[in-house]
Amino acid sequence: AQSVTQLDSHVSVSEGTPVLLRCNYSSSYSPSLFWYVQHPNKGLQLLLKYTSAATLVKGINGFEAEFKKSETSFHLTKPSAHMSDAAEYFCVVSPITGTASKLTFGTGTRLQVTL
Amino acid sequence: GAGVSQSPSNKVTEKGKDVELRCDPISGHTALYWYRQRLGQGLEFLIYFQGNSAPDKSGLPSDRFSAERTGESVSTLTIQRTQQEDSAVYLCASSTGLAPYEQYFGPGTRLTVT
Numbered sequence: 001a002q003s004v005t006q007l008d009s010h011v012s013v014s015e016g017t018p019v020l021l022r023c024n025y026s027s028s029y030s031p032s033l034f035w036y037v038q039h040p041n042k043g044l045q046l047l048l049k050y051t052s053a054a055t056l057v058k059g060i061n062g063f064e065a066e067f068k069k070s071e072t073s074f075h076l077t078k079p080s081a082h083m084s085d086a087a088e089y090f091c092v093v094s095p096i097t098g099t100a101s102k103l104t105f106g107t108g109t110r111l112q113v114t115l
Numbered sequence: 116g117a118g119v120s121q122s123p124s125n126k127v128t129e130k131g132k133d134v135e136l137r138c139d140p141i142s143g144h145t146a147l148y149w150y151r152q153r154l155g156q157g158l159e160f161l162i163y164f165q166g167n168s169a170p171d172k173s174g175l176p177s178d179r180f181s182a183e184r185t186g187e188s189v190s191t192l193t194i195q196r197t198q199q200e201d202s203a204v205y206l207c208a209s210s211t212g213l214a215p216y217e218q219y220f221g222p223g224t225r226l227t228v229t
Contacts, residue, residue: 032215043119043206044158044220051215090157094216102148102171103218107157 002027004093006106014114019063019078021109023091026072033074034092034103035065044090050074061085086113117141119221121207127227128197136192136224140209148218149182149192150206158206164190165212197228 007022025031035047048059055067061084065076074091091106120139128134140147149161160174164184175181179197184190194201204225208218 032217034215034217036220043222044208046217046219049215049217102160102163103216105158 002029002031002093002104004091004104004106006089006091006109008109009107010110010112012112012114013081015083016080019076019081019085019111021076021089021091021111023074023076023106024072025074025091025093027093032094033065033067034094035059035063035074035076036090036092038088038090038108040087047076047089081111081113083113083115086111119207119209119219121205121221121224123224124222125225125227127229130199130228131196133193133195134197134226136194136205136207136226138190138192138207138209138221140188140190140207141219143187144209144211144219145187146210146212146216146218147184147190148208148210149190150208151176151203152206152223153203161192161205194226197226199228202226202228 004025013019033050036044037047038044047063048057050057050067058064063078065074067074088108088110090108092103094103122137145166147164150158151161152158162182163171179195182192204223206220206223208220210216210218
């Protein structure tokens with residue numbers, strides 16, 4: 001069984017300040033982890049993925065995430081927020097092995113970026 | 116290359132009518148998924164197709180919902196006798212079916228039942 005918890009439903013930051021979106025997971029297997037972004041009235045776009053290679057993963061638009069097995073976390077960060085980063089962000093877990101390929105989505109974190 | 120496409124992008128229907136939503140996955144992707152996203156909420160898994168295997172229908176909310184897929188190509192999601200609570204964005208995604216199973220999403224169909 002696997003699950004993912006996004007600790008904040010809403011995060012607000014000022015433009016130019018760092019972004020931290022928190023995600024904790026549980027998985028019976030060694031997981032793959034993803035972050036997706038959904039801009040208003042758009043589909044989901046893959047930001048980055050972790051697949052048991054490097055624990056620090058770099059994604060698009062300056063985002064990165066660090067896999068910490070000891071903390072079962074996969075927090076998403078960005079050094080400097082931009083207005084265009086305002087969106088909904090989903091943390092997602094999938095087993096890296098096995099036949100199941102349903103992704104388990106977190107409930108999402110809405111990022112607001114203010115001037 | 117082309118991504119996942121869905122049609123229509125918007126659909127308004129009257130309560131009690133049937134609707135069909137279409138998804139064209141990325142060419143070569145063997146796995147296809149349907150999700151429902153109600154306003155302001157996360158994704159709700161509906162159904163999953165993988166190659167010629169029997170689909171995983173465990174997320175379908177009622178027998179009014181059904182889906183088909185032709186081989187490894189187009190899929191249609193059908194909702195019969197629509198209800199107002201069916202109003203949502205219906206998202207389709209496809210993947211290679213191989214680990215790490217990352218999915219690529221279409222833009223969605225916004226369904227409004229009046």
